[in-house]
Amino acid sequence: MTLRRFLVAFTAVFAGALAIETLNYHQLSTIAKDRWAIVPDLSGALLVFAALLVLAWPKRAAIGLFVFSASLSVLVGLAGTAFHYASRGLPLASAVSVTSWLGNPPPLAPLEFAVVGLLGLLVAVWVGGGTLDVSLPPVSAVCYAIGALSGFAALILAVATALLPAVGAITAALLIGALGFVVEVSRVRAV
Amino acid sequence: MTLTGVARRQLLMLTTLYFAILFLESEVSHMPLLSAGMSLAILPVVWLAVSLLALIAVQLWPSAVMSRFLQVAMIGAAIVGIVGVFPHLAANGVTWNHLGALASPALMHGEPGPQWPLAIAMGGVLGYLAGYGVERDQEFIRTGTRWPTWIAFALVVIGTALSESLTTLGWGSSVIVVASLLLLVITLAEIIAAARGEV
Numbered sequence: 001m002t003l004r005r006f007l008v009a010f011t012a013v014f015a016g017a018l019a020i021e022t023l024n025y026h027q028l029s030t031i032a033k034d035r036w037a038i039v040p041d042l043s044g045a046l047l048v049f050a051a052l053l054v055l056a057w058p059k060r061a062a063i064g065l066f067v068f069s070a071s072l073s074v075l076v077g078l079a080g081t082a083f084h085y086a087s088r089g090l091p092l093a094s095a096v097s098v099t100s101w102l103g104n105p106p107p108l109a110p111l112e113f114a115v116v117g118l119l120g121l122l123v124a125v126w127v128g129g130g131t132l133d134v135s136l137p138p139v140s141a142v143c144y145a146i147g148a149l150s151g152f153a154a155l156i157l158a159v160a161t162a163l164l165p166a167v168g169a170i171t172a173a174l175l176i177g178a179l180g181f182v183v184e185v186s187r188v189r190a191v
Numbered sequence: 192m193t194l195t196g197v198a199r200r201q202l203l204m205l206t207t208l209y210f211a212i213l214f215l216e217s218e219v220s221h222m223p224l225l226s227a228g229m230s231l232a233i234l235p236v237v238w239l240a241v242s243l244l245a246l247i248a249v250q251l252w253p254s255a256v257m258s259r260f261l262q263v264a265m266i267g268a269a270i271v272g273i274v275g276v277f278p279h280l281a282a283n284g285v286t287w288n289h290l291g292a293l294a295s296p297a298l299m300h301g302e303p304g305p306q307w308p309l310a311i312a313m314g315g316v317l318g319y320l321a322g323y324g325v326e327r328d329q330e331f332i333r334t335g336t337r338w339p340t341w342i343a344f345a346l347v348v349i350g351t352a353l354s355e356s357l358t359t360l361g362w363g364s365s366v367i368v369v370a371s372l373l374l375l376v377i378t379l380a381e382i383i384a385a386a387r388g389e390v
Contacts, residue, residue: 024300101219101364115209125386128195
């Protein structure tokens with residue numbers, strides 16, 4: 001277990017939590033009014049999928065997808081902040097009023113997507129943080145792979161706006177991935 | 192499992208950004224509760240401010256003492272985050288006598304969200320990792336802190352101070368927003384520089 005792999009796993013959990021959060025708050029009623037509201041749901045699910053894929057199969061293609069997903073998350077965070085602020089119809093001049101930052105949609109909440117994206121990028125470019133490519137116990141590899149598939153299923157379900165099943169798929173991805181992580185850590189401890 | 196210089200500096204900066212966002216979200220939603228007599232609502236606001244100051248202090252004056260200070264602040268943040276779930280659950284009608292409300296599908300998108308405080312606990316994990324053994328990289332962290340970072344940190348401190356009063360909360364929030372965006376740009380620039388092998 002390297003710290004770098006731990007941070008990839010942490011990125012998956014962080015992105016998963018944000019994806020569940022947005023899937024819960026960007027409900028169908030929101031998406032019906034603004035179809036772009038689906039984008040953070042997709043971005044979170046994609047980052048979960050990519051992070052678990054890197055843990056299962058840390059090859060160039062998977063890391064490339066992880067970097068893409070993390071970069072997308074940064075963009076979603078920045079654009080989301082602007083959209084959340086603009087959707088309240090407040091002029092920039094009113095930014096010094098506390099009411100500009102209170103209530104829904106929360107203007108700064110989307111920046112958390114940028115934070116998780118930056119965390120993913122940080123891990124991806126980290127030189128000297130240990131290799132991502134370690135020999136895994138078969139149980140861990142299988143758990144990560146199933147977790148990644150579940151993350152991919154969540155992505156498809158979110159595209160189809162089946163939001164509740166998407167939440168279930170992300171939750172399953174995180175739980176199965178966590179099981180793989182526990183097995184990986186316990187094997188290192190045993191060695 | 193240890194952090195190396197560049198990644199540690201980036202992770203410290205990223206955690207500072209994350210806590211600035213959490214602080215702003217927490218203060219704008221909790222400060223009005225104080226005037227309604229809910230004095231415990233001040234706890235996460237105060238602890239997030241302490242955590243922010245600890246994160247900034249460890250980057251400006253990295254040492255073993257600051258590392259311990261940060262670790263204590265981050266353990267506190269993790270506790271505040273986990274404990275905070277319970278009042279949020281209570282605000283959504285979950286009490287000892289109404290545990291059945293836990294199964295309500297409306298719970299997860301309630302206001303306030305019962306899961307929101309857990310974000311503070313996650314930040315605590317990141318900050319603890321970033322702060323562990325800072326003294327090994329103190330020269331690297333000190334020399335890597337340049338004037339844009341100083342400006343961002345100054346804005347965070349000013350914003351935090353202004354946010355402690357309801358009358359200046361609006362100004363404080365705006366200053367924190369500017370500081371957060373600046374921290375984001377600095378962190379992104381550091382990551383790009385690291386990817387190019389420039390640091």
